[in-house]
Amino acid sequence: MPEFLQFAFSGLTVGAIYALVALGFTLIYNASGVINFAQGEFVMLGGMVTVFAHAAGLPLPLAALTALVTAVVIGLALYRLAIEPARGASPVTLIIITIGASILLRGATSIVFDKNFHSLPPYAGRDPWIVGGAALLPQSLIVLGGAAGIVAALWYFLTRTLTGKAVLATAANRLAARLVGINTNAVVGLSFAVSAAIGAIGGILMTPITFTSYDSGTLLALKGFAAAMLGGMGNPLGAVVGGLMVGLLEAFSAGYISSSYKDAVAFLVILGVLFLMPQGLFGRSGVERV
Amino acid sequence: MMRRFVQSPYAVVLVLAIVVAILPLLLPSLFYLRVAALICIFALAVVGLNLLIGFAGQVSLGHAGFFGIGAYAVAVGPTHLGIPPWLALIVGAIAFLVGRPILRLRGHYLAVATLGMGLLFAMVFANESAWTGGPDGMPVPRLELFGWRMAGPWTWYWIAGVTLVIGAWIAANVIASPTGRALRAIHDSETAAQVLGIDVARYKLIAFVLSAVYAAVAGAYLAMFDGLVTPEVAGFLRSIEFVTMAVLGGLGSTLGGIVGAALLVLLPQLLTVFHDYEHIALGLVMIVVMIFVPAGIVPSLASLLGWRRS
Numbered sequence: 001m002p003e004f005l006q007f008a009f010s011g012l013t014v015g016a017i018y019a020l021v022a023l024g025f026t027l028i029y030n031a032s033g034v035i036n037f038a039q040g041e042f043v044m045l046g047g048m049v050t051v052f053a054h055a056a057g058l059p060l061p062l063a064a065l066t067a068l069v070t071a072v073v074i075g076l077a078l079y080r081l082a083i084e085p086a087r088g089a090s091p092v093t094l095i096i097i098t099i100g101a102s103i104l105l106r107g108a109t110s111i112v113f114d115k116n117f118h119s120l121p122p123y124a125g126r127d128p129w130i131v132g133g134a135a136l137l138p139q140s141l142i143v144l145g146g147a148a149g150i151v152a153a154l155w156y157f158l159t160r161t162l163t164g165k166a167v168l169a170t171a172a173n174r175l176a177a178r179l180v181g182i183n184t185n186a187v188v189g190l191s192f193a194v195s196a197a198i199g200a201i202g203g204i205l206m207t208p209i210t211f212t213s214y215d216s217g218t219l220l221a222l223k224g225f226a227a228a229m230l231g232g233m234g235n236p237l238g239a240v241v242g243g244l245m246v247g248l249l250e251a252f253s254a255g256y257i258s259s260s261y262k263d264a265v266a267f268l269v270i271l272g273v274l275f276l277m278p279q280g281l282f283g284r285s286g287v288e289r290v
Numbered sequence: 291m292m293r294r295f296v297q298s299p300y301a302v303v304l305v306l307a308i309v310v311a312i313l314p315l316l317l318p319s320l321f322y323l324r325v326a327a328l329i330c331i332f333a334l335a336v337v338g339l340n341l342l343i344g345f346a347g348q349v350s351l352g353h354a355g356f357f358g359i360g361a362y363a364v365a366v367g368p369t370h371l372g373i374p375p376w377l378a379l380i381v382g383a384i385a386f387l388v389g390r391p392i393l394r395l396r397g398h399y400l401a402v403a404t405l406g407m408g409l410l411f412a413m414v415f416a417n418e419s420a421w422t423g424g425p426d427g428m429p430v431p432r433l434e435l436f437g438w439r440m441a442g443p444w445t446w447y448w449i450a451g452v453t454l455v456i457g458a459w460i461a462a463n464v465i466a467s468p469t470g471r472a473l474r475a476i477h478d479s480e481t482a483a484q485v486l487g488i489d490v491a492r493y494k495l496i497a498f499v500l501s502a503v504y505a506a507v508a509g510a511y512l513a514m515f516d517g518l519v520t521p522e523v524a525g526f527l528r529s530i531e532f533v534t535m536a537v538l539g540g541l542g543s544t545l546g547g548i549v550g551a552a553l554l555v556l557l558p559q560l561l562t563v564f565h566d567y568e569h570i571a572l573g574l575v576m577i578v579v580m581i582f583v584p585a586g587i588v589p590s591l592a593s594l595l596g597w598r599r600s
Contacts, residue, residue, distance in 0.1 A: 035398060086581045086584055088584075090584070091398075093537060093580050096534055097576070097577050099576065100573045104570050104572075105573070108570055110569070225405075226402055229399055229402040233398055233399070261413060268406075274399055274402070278394060
């Protein structure tokens, strides 16, 4: 039982980060139809900028804020300079653009900062609590709490504010949204900014646990994308559930089966789910118009 | 006259054969010949992938898995099992079995399923150390054909070059055949194709298996050329590289795939002058090319010159 709890704790912690990456994918996909493979780089930037701003003497909260602002500015720049000029291009072309952007961001980070691994001191103590025989790090709770906070804030934003409703309207039907006077370009820009912010917060929260380096974004983007698809692309709830599931699957298969095949189990389950439910867990089946 | 010649799918094959035949005379050193052989090997994989992505419209983010199976087949087969390297072609059977269920998925769901498939293959190569040497990889035994030891850039340039020409010719045949027409119909709309009586699942599977075999042959060549194979051959980044080559050069164009492969093999060689800025430059090239010629280099160039059928 303590073992089970231990794996559950670590799975949920990693899963919360995957969920945040998947949420970022979902937001941008809904607003613009773009699969943004640079999503993992926002997480990486959140961690790296915080580490270096902190090392340069800024207090931690200010360093984290710097990282957040940096990521948002880069997210907006990505939209304005790379995605918007290519409007109307095929989905594969847009994917290649975001992959190019992620290579560029990785290269830039390795030059501006360095190629080493970095970590941050935990935000609330190093001593784990013992819960049911398993160790729970305070930082894990911060990650989970932070992720839950982001999900709640996002839910409030999307359903209770006029701007949020404009985002939903754009996702539902871009042309109709334009007809009722929504500036859909601004909405797409906004969704890039929000996605970048969510990714950066994920990076800031997880760096004390998992380390960060200039190339840590690739794997996160991959897992986040898989999680978003597992939940059903375009469904924020699906993204969160998918992220947590991928994290838990990894932790349990690493613990009970084999750590070198932990990703294999996660992907086998994803493949299995997709074979039974080709639209993911929460996705609606679309109707193809001929 | 010129226009009609250029528009024929076989023109590309002819031009390619001439270029492959003449190129070695123009290359100043063995180093360049090595690079040319690499281009031919990667181009072969991309020509196959182009049949799947460019014509059938099915995006695969896991083709490095097949590339890796080809590479490991020529290493593991002779070393552990005593079977000849032709075993690499078993990938056709694997692709057939995997393709059936996977190809039911559409769009991004297919992308993530192929991605998972590729990762599973890569993980097996990295973890089954007893067979594959684990993360460090394993040496590939040299192939002997009628007492002729196949090694060195010259040998492999000719093998890869000739195979590329044959591969492009087969692709041109497929594209010009009813199969090619069916694939294009599926690309435009699966539902409409189905209504027209096209067996969508069957044609998608044909394109998938064909592209997997191209990738496996290319992977086998790379392994035998290098004399060493590591799990990176099957990695996610390699899959992305293949798709990038196909898209940069131009989806739906065999020549485009070859140009894309040449570009992405040459760029890192050229960009080494930028040292640390190599990745920035590569990312920039990808973004800029895709913004200004979203259809890819070759199709955009062709329409600029007025060679493209409207």
